[in-house]
Amino acid sequence: MSTSTEERSDTRTRHLGDTESLGTWAILRRGLTLSPELGRGFSITLALALVATLGQVLVPIAVQQTTDKGILAAGGPDVGLVLRLVIVVGLAVLLTSVASYAVNLRLFRSSESGLATLRIKGFRQIHDLSMLTQNAERRGSLVSRVTSDVDQISKFVQSSGLTLIISSAQILIATALMLFYSPELTGVVWVCFVPLFLLLRKFQARIGRAYLAVRERVGDMLGAVSESVVGATTIRAYGVEDRTAERIDVAVEAHRRAAITAQVRTVSAFVSGQVVAGVTTIAALGVGTILAAHGRLTIGELVAFLFLVNLFTQPVQTATENLNELQNAVAGWRRVIGLIDTPADVPDPGEGGVDLPPGPVRVQLQDVGFAYPGGAAVLHDIDLDITPGSRVAIVGETGSGKTTIGKLLTRLMDPLTGSVLLSGVDVRRIRFSSLRSRVVLVPQEGFLFDASLLENVRFARPGVSEDEVLLAFATLGLGDWLDGLPGGLATAVGQRGESLSAGERQLVALVRAYLTEPDLLLLDEATSAVDPATEVRIQRALERLAAGRTSIAIAHRLSTAEAADEVVVVDRGRIVQRGAHEELVADKGSVYARMHASWSAQSS
């Protein structure tokens, strides 16, 4: 792992796409294809939403009718008519309420189902991405693509999206009714609002920028806060609590300022809308009175019109707030789609592939070259043929490229040139289901889940019995260590295995590998933090396991090399020596002889 990360420092590109090129409509269309549930029955939902919206205009109509035909009726107030009217409108309101319930439920159902599908697709895609792509991203940003980004979309679809639809419908219906009552006044209303519509675009952009800044500051702040938790030991060992606190303060303050700026901009947009709405009401009342004075409008119509203005301005204002959510949702959607549409550059051949032929695995590398994206070549023309059933050690200094060879063999990455063959089959043609069950890599840091020891071991072979697990520990000579744990196999290992030491975590990873009984076992510095006696014991046990199987060990402890059938020495991306340990040591002045000399100086 140490070498891989060293090489990773050359890795600058190969980020996920965020589909910048796609416009908002294209994103929405693509989003609908990925979550078909969203589109299903949408026309019915939309129709119901329109019915629900009609409920909103019933009140102004009732007010107008009451005023003109009820209260101001020719023969004095007509209570009977108003009662009939009130009952009819009341029933209509009930109907629209039912429609509104149906809309809500349908929207929640379709959006939650659609977005659950999107989440799962995205999650699966993250695991299907090549290791290189995964490493090029911050883990947190990958996680957010299937969590907060999707939440953003669901928030939008369920509330703002519906609000936007209803608002638009309301604006249209209100306009239609206003036109019916008075085309002149409708003109006045629109003239007042056109400048606002134009201004809103500008506001939108400013608000969008402000929220972008807030999101960035949140990231910085969380990073700074996490140092006080993750770096707890180092901070205390060096007594730098105050310095860390200052760093946090700076990040927290930057976030506070950015958030307040965003809030002020949002409020100013909202209040502008409110002032325009007020001005519109004034204009409508003023002009309306003139029109009424000239007999072009009844008082009831004028009053109804004022209600309609309210009905018109309210959605315009809510729409401005919800357009923000739309932007956020589209940005979230963009990121999830960017993730899902990133081609997996190390794809599973799936149905079209073949299974790895049974029996011990022969490993061949032919003219293999590799460079990390944006970096210089780290492997040049590697040719290697490993006999089935043999034990091979790959050694070399940090940065020599030995770990890269391991990653190519297990197809965590594909070579740039040349090919890797397992038992004569190009590894790119082998189905993952076959490859991953028979070719197992044990990395330096075997990740442990926040669960019991037993569950962590079972990760490698679900359903394996407790007895088998105990036997595996005993066979690897780890029975004593296991007995020393407070809860035995039931011991909780904590987040990321935090409750165990680095060496102990490696022991668990080795038990996992042992239980999978692979035909090709690749250990990449898998025992680097384990004490020598335990390491030797494990090595012996693995050798017994590996009898008749192929095993490759990548290590800087040369004890591994001494025990191997064959040693492959890698130096600056090339294989410089091959052969049995004794032969290579005998070659005075060779890379291996030099490495061995410094190793011996350390270990004896």
Add this chain to the structure above:
Amino acid sequence: MPAPVAPSTARAFGPALRIIGVGFRREPRPLAVAVLGSFVYGVMTVFTARVIGHLVGTIVTPAVRVHQITSAQIWTIVWELGIVVLLNAIGVVCRRVGAGMAYYNLIAHYRRQVTRQYLRLPLAWHHRHPSGQLLSNANADVEATWSIFQPLPLALGVVVMLVVGVVEMLRIDVWLALIGVLVFPTLFAVNAVFRSKMSPRATRAQQLRGEVSEVAHESIEAALVVKAMGREEQETERFAERTNELRGAAIEVGRVMGIFEPVIDAIPTFGTLAVLAVGTARVQAGDLSAADVVQVAYLFALLAFPVRSFGWVLAGLPVTLVGWTRIDNVLSAQGSMAYGDRALPADGSGALSMRAVDFSYEGGGTSDLSSKDSASVGGAQVLHGVDLDLAGGSLTAVVGPTGSGKSTLTNVALRLVDPDSGEVLVDDVRLADVRRHGIPAAATLVSQETFLFDDTVRGNVTLGGPYDDADVDRALRIAQARDFVDALTDGLDTRVGERGATLSGGQRQRIALARAVIRSPHLLVLDDATSAVDPTVEVAILDGLRAEAQRRGSRSTTLVVAYRLSTISLADTVVYVERGRVVDTGTHAELMDRCAPYARIVSAYADDAQDRADAKAAAGQDVQPVDAR
């Protein structure tokens, strides 16, 4: 207000009010502006209806009657309504900006408080709490606690609005006011019922959202292992299970919302219709004018929406309470390390002694922030009666099997954790008596797991200490980090990224080593600090450390956890540890002689090599042809 408040909300009510009080005391000015603004907004919203009613009555109706309107009348409309609109807008600005400032000031303040506490609390406390939970406490819990201040000023303004509104209706007509008195409390009650049905469902959805996120986090951090073992399908199922649960929970939220939203919308509508019917009858009786009826109807339309803010506040109360409980448990967490007032001698040599040190990690795994922190008992004892004596200026190696308590020993040596019993002394001063920051000034640890700050290389080495570039350079050279640092794009000014992500494990270890070296500590503790470094580089580092020690007159003490013979052979004393006990202490030669498990560990490689050579020799003599050696 007598309303069927939900039990959870009811229980949350009193404590939540106290938390709101805390917020008001902390941010009095912005909150005062927000509340006053909201009052203005509340009054002006009612006045909008009043002014419109007034204008319809005094200007529009007469104008229609005489078919004539003067410009003075038009101006009356403009300025009367204009003032109301303007004051209303000012009220909204004050309310929203004030509330926003109070909210963001509060969360910034409490984020600082919570992280101060993280920095102050001892490591033992950190061991009890999963890091994910601590991060979300400083983030989500702080936001949850104070988010109540976003709708709260609005709700207070609405109270004023309702009072003024009802007074207004009373002024017009008792019967119409009666409808208002019926409608608005009903609205409030329905809201309360709604929230009580909603809260548990919303909480459950929120909890599942957290779980989905946790699974995603863990699984994605484990990406390499998942890939290497071909467990993508299994992991996707694990994620899908939680995601589908979340979907179900969210749909339940939608169902409740779907029922209540239309009901809450419909109630004021029915109120308006009632006003029309009753109003017509009152006009017929000659007690009211058309304008009066219109005004009350308009008032209903205006008041309907803001009344919802009560619902938001009610929904926020339990959330506030839960968030505050978690923050408060961090802020009130006890068990800080007590410091003395002594300093370690400036000319000390770092002599380290331990007397009968016992240490246990607390049992019961991790504890949740929602419950009061309890330092649980009965965990695994890791160190048993450890006695240790490191003479000033000596180099001591600690050797022991994996999981034998070596790292814990190094933590106790620097008082990163306190022993259960026994004492630790450096230069004859009990570490418990040393003042805060007194230990790091004289003693330094380079731990097995390196931590780098998201800072420059220079910042990571100096940590803000008074060192110049020459010092940094020298430290980097001793740590064998000089060459790769020079090769970085910005040299010493290169930012290393989150936790040093842009560097390899070996590079991070060397920077951490330089960080220790630059401090010229009297006591240097290295816990397998070169595990990710090549053997050749490691030899160079050890040589550098030795040269540095000589340069400074060799008056510093080193404790090193090691397996490599090259390191051990440099040591004056070797301590062999097994299962948390010091089994033997002596020189390497003595231990090789009399401590069999020590000899087994140290010579494991050599023995193994020997065994294999023997086996090969035996196989060579074997007449049987052996395949592939």
